[in-house]
Amino acid sequence: MTDAAPPVRLREGDDWSEWQLTPEQIVALDDSEHVQVRPSRRSGWCRLKARDRVGAARVGRGSAQVRLSVKPKVTVDRLLYLLGYAEEKWLYDGGPVEAATRTDLLPAVARAYTRAAQRALRQGVLLGYRETEATQPVLRGRLRTAAQMSRRPGLVLPLEVAYDEHTADIPENQLLLGAARRLLRVPGVDGPQRTALHALAARLDGVVPPVPGAPLPRWRRDRLNVRYHRPLALAELILGGASYELEDGRSVTVDGVMFRMWQVYEAFLARALGEALTRRAGGMYKAQDRDHFLATPRKYVLEPDLVHYLPLASGGRRAAAVVDAKYKRGFQRDDLYQMLAYCVRLGLTDGHLVYAAGRANVVRVPVVDSEVRLHRHVLDLSRPRRELEQSIEDLAQAVLEPRT
Template sequence: MTQDEHVRLREGEPWSEWPLTSEQVGELDRSELTDIRATSRAGVYRLRARDMVGAVRLGHGPGRVRLSIGPKIPVDRLMYLLGYAPERLRWQDRHIDAAARADLLPAVAHAFNRATRRALRAGPLFGYRETDDTLPVLRGRLRASDQLSRRPGVPVPLEVTYDEHTVDIPENRLLLGAIRRLLRVPGLEPRLRAELQGFAAQLDSVSSPAPGAPAPAWQPSRLNQRYHPALALAALILDGASYEFEDGRTVSVDGLVFRMWQVYEDFLGRALGEALVRAVGGRAEPADRNHYLAVNRRHVLKPDLVHYLPGSSGVSSPVIVVDAKYKRGFRREDLYQMLAYCVRLGLDDGHLVYAGGRPGVVRVPVPGKEIRLHRHVLDLSLPQAELRSRVDELASTLVRALP
């Protein structure tokens, strides 16, 4: 395979054969994005995607290879899962034009370009930034302690702090970081690339986030409302610029990748949590990390959702525990894990939500009572409106299981 050729895989599909150089095989193996097997033919290898989707460029020189891994669910459904958060509900259906896109990367790029075009239509957003400076005249307020420590008895220059009206604000930094990240992704359409370069020119005076640095933090407000859809997508793009190995290492990639089980867990925790609040009130805690298996806060439990309701004393306590499983069939270790959650949280019912398979319930006798481990199924290939409806139905089912 030459450097310009493209390995295209799809999540969940069986092995396929590709001509590769030994250097390309080494790069693919180090990336841990695919499983690799040799064949009986020299220079031909069998590849299978692991648990990530996206598009990346690996290696240099003779080891350089482009790799695309498409999701097994429709791309517009994946975009819906990726963008799910309470503050983003308004833009998902209106701004994302992904239904006709066969690959994830064009869908992300088209959606981001469209949202950024709207955000920058009236020009970049300005804001105030607190700036420390040394000036010959007073501007803003004097930093008296710095003035005395650095220039005791000297009247000028002055150590001052003032609010500067500038485009170099977190919202624009986040946009520019996502623009530059997309410009580095392989296989982007020339028209999209040209439009992204135009957006970058509009933000020429903005500081771009350093690669690997945390995304700039911003707060939604009336003033930056026109930026909200673009900023939500920008955060997703920067999140997809790295992934974590099982041993905890975080690796930056030249492209965008998303680990599907993490996408599913995030979606289910947020979407089902919102539905539970609508159905029964209380407080939903996605990715709750406030409970431990052992004393002295050892061995943190990691359920994908814990729902709290106030008791007779007014103090909130856990009443529902949920764990998302991005797989079709259940495994015994899933049951052991949920049983530990139920025992530790004092609950008689635990809920495992799979992306496929058959629903059911496993009844576990324990001293003095029975713990029920429920298996639910959520079909991610459903149209968005029906998927939202199924999440609401699941919330109703969980509420009915309450004592």
């Protein structure tokens, strides 16, 4: 498979680099918001820097098209572990990632997805019931009385009916097919992996994939679709990484898959640390908790990444710890103000900010007759998986027993 579009290969966190591109290609990259774009002193060149996304996509159309690739700072197998923990722990199975895919994210994601989907389909394609409305010469299902009277007043036939159809065209299969087709369009996924994805799509013949840019089909977890849970978690990540809502409210669709690393980090930390806290102290946790407001009545919603709750003897529950993930290189004062608001509103004397880089410390904020301690922790994502898991356990211990 050939591709005339020029490749632009960046790395998350790297400094500015210069690329020779046409004015149309530069505009396409700037409009995509995947990268930062600045002019260069050299004619026909521009300076590029990756934003907060990793992955691969074709940006632009026609002669303006560019093949963009943003490599994550962490290794591919580590990112797969973060993605899997954020959605379904099955994704990282502890086995080695082949050297051929270790440095390229999307082929690794495609391989993980294909393997999971193939396992799910070993017992056959899942069938389900879907309500269908149709015009029939005989009664099937139930008569749609209102439609019959408005469309054919006084006529006996044909009939406007609604019935449940046993079909493969259900949300679960629509998501599987949509993810397979999306990966087939990603730059860098070719050879045997493309063959496997084509075979997967052929298994889902008769299924209508999701419309690009439209809301994804909704499905419910139950005992009938349990074998689909694993590939569906990754399918939603893949399809979710193919569309974005920009700051000005516009929705865009990309020809590829890009992951926002700060979202991956927040989801991973909330689930991994939340589970560690409940194992150690009991209670429950809520990720992206929107139950609290800065002012009354219910004004200015607060949304900490993690709140750990403990039960009260009188019933109900109380907030015992609040944590916010910060996928940043350095500390910012706004982070402290945000965490202070969380602590004051939740009635806590300790708040925890967990950064992906930097140095740990504690900021003490005087309040009436007391103080609030804002703990700044660092979680090194580049550490081996077992060490990273131990870091989560150590972090849970620090949250439960803050240093005074």
